[in-house]
Amino acid sequence: MxxxxxxxxxxxxxxxxxxxxxxxxxxxxxxxxxxxxxxxxxxxxxxxxxxxxxxxxxxxxxxxxxxxxxxxxxxxxxxxxxxxxxxxxxxxxxxxxxxxxxxxxxxxIPGEATEDPKPQAPNQTYGDKVDSLIEAFGTHKQKKALSSRRLNQVASETLHKAVAKAANTVITEKGLEALQQEVAETEAQGDLALHLPPCNAAADSPENVYLFDDILSPVDFEALEEAGSKMAALTSEEMQKMREDGGSLCVLKHLENMATVGEARDTVSRCTFYLSMLLLLSRQKNVNRKFGLEEGCPRSVQGQLLRTFTVETFNSGRVQNIVSSSMRSKIAAYSLALLLHMSHMTADLTLLHRDLGITEARMTEIAKSMGLTLVKLARGKAKKDGLQDTNRHASLVLPLVKYKAFAEGKKRKKML
Incomplete structure (x- = not known):
């Protein structure tokens, strides 16, 4: 076993x-x-x-x-x-x-080679092989052309590295977001007509050229009832305090000249509040989600302002609303159209450009793009409270004015 x-x-x-x-x-x-x-x-x-x-x-x-x-x-x-x-x-x-x-x-077996073969050279392209043949067996002219081409290639690579280094330096100093903002502002200079309110140049009356409903929709107008009531209830002392604190001159002007009772007072008070939101938005750069809520702006109107007058960007995985130069011009155009309806088709450009924080030249350019008639009263003809009125005004008169572009290029050509 x-x-x-x-x-x-x-x-x-x-x-x-x-x-x-x-x-x-x-x-x-x-x-x-x-x-x-x-x-x-x-x-x-x-x-x-x-x-x-x-x-x-x-x-x-x-x-x-x-x-x-x-x-x-x-x-x-x-x-x-x-x-x-x-x-x-x-x-x-x-x-x-x-x-x-x-x-x-x-x-x-003794005497048999045991070493590994040498690694092969990296695969060369057809152009590299031709260059090697020219370098070894080419004529003097071919070798000279090859040398010149290689020098140009080295110079091109050096220039590319220098440009890349300069671009990285600019990005480091200014920041990518600031550069994108500048590019957007530069591109926006030639696209002003795209940011104007809808225009009906063939309208039979000035009120129908830029419709009030295209500027302030009926839904938003109804939503501004409570905010407009608070605006209409401001006392003279509160308005004086707003003036001392640097408040909007356009808003104060319409609050002071507002009708005492009736539908006109209610309409102007709502439009004045909406205008104050536009002017406040034009002063912003990065707009947060709480914009206008402290001032009593309804959520629906706030969302409409952000969708219409801001640009969405992505930063660190988050969505941000910014007011670019093109959007600031759009706010100026819509504010000007709203002022036309509030002031019998006449608006004070000087007060508006100060409230918007843009130059008078830019404001004048926007008014010309809208086909408005520019008016500056002569000395001694317009007085308000005993003071000379030197502000520039814009009026909507039919037919609309078509301004000619300044031909600077032609003048330079003639000088040559």
Whole structure:
């Protein structure tokens, strides 16, 4: 009866506990006891890719054999599977299970080159190969052209690096957002007509050229009932305080000249509040979501102002509303159209451009784009409270005025 045995699993980490299985590529070994086996390990035991590299060497009287577990000649099965070998200890009758490693032993013939071939040069393009041929066998003219082309290429790369460095410097100093803002403002100079209110030049009356509903929609007009009532309820002391605090001159002018009772007072009070929101928005750069709420602006009107007169940008993953130069011109055009309806088709451009924070030239350009008639009263003809009125006014008179563009280019050409 055969004796019973037990299994004992040995460790896998130490090389002393691992078994080695070798396979000879050129045949079978009849006398394995006459082979002298030696195993070499990599000296870098810290690098995880190199610490497990092993080389197995076997020497006989006639040939030497070498096998390794890395490189092209290694067996790929070592990376895909784990092999175990059982060794029976006849004294204790225990079967010891060891982790095994396979080596493919190949004969090492003296004098045969064992060094790896030199790595090939990187793949060259067809143009590079032609340049190499010209450099080696080309004529003097071809070599001169090649040298000139390479110098131009180097100069182009140097210029490109200089431009990139200058651009990075400008971006670092000003910031990307400021540069985008400047580009938007530059592009907006020629697109003023796109930001004007809808115009009906063939209208039969001045009130129908720029419709009131296109400037202040009926829905927003109804929503401004409470805010307009608060605006109409301001006392003379409160208006004086607004003037001292630097309030809007256009708004104060219409509050002071507002009708005492009736539908006209209610209409002007709502329009005056909406105008104050437009003027306040034109002074902003980055508009937050709480804009106008402290002043009593309804949510619906606030959303309409942000959608119509601001530009959405993305900064650090967040949406921001900014008032660009083009949007500021749009606010000026709509404010001017609203003032025309509030003042019998006449508006004070001087007060408006001061409240908007833009130049008088820009305000005049917007008024001309809308086809308005510019009026500046002569000295001694217009007096208000005993003072001379020197402000510039704009009136909507049919037919609309078509202004000619200033031909600066032609004048320069004639001078030449």
């Amino acid at each position: 055969a004796a019973s045995c037990s299994l004992v699993c040995c460790g896998e980490e130490n090389d002393s506990d691992k078994a080695v299985i070798v396979r000879f590529s050129n045949g079978c070994v009849k006398k394995a006891g006459k082979l002298d086996f030696t195993m070499y390990k990599h000296t870098d035991e810290i690098n995880p890719r190199k610490k497990r590299r092993r080389i197995m060497a076997a020497e006989s009287d006639r040939l030497a054999y070498v096998g390794n577990n890395f490189g092209e000649g290694s067996l790929k099965c070592n990376n895909l599977c784990k092999y175990y070998v059982g060794v029976l200890n006849r004294q204790t009758m225990r079967m010891e299970v060891h982790m095994a490693q396979l080596f493919n032993m190949q004969p090492l």
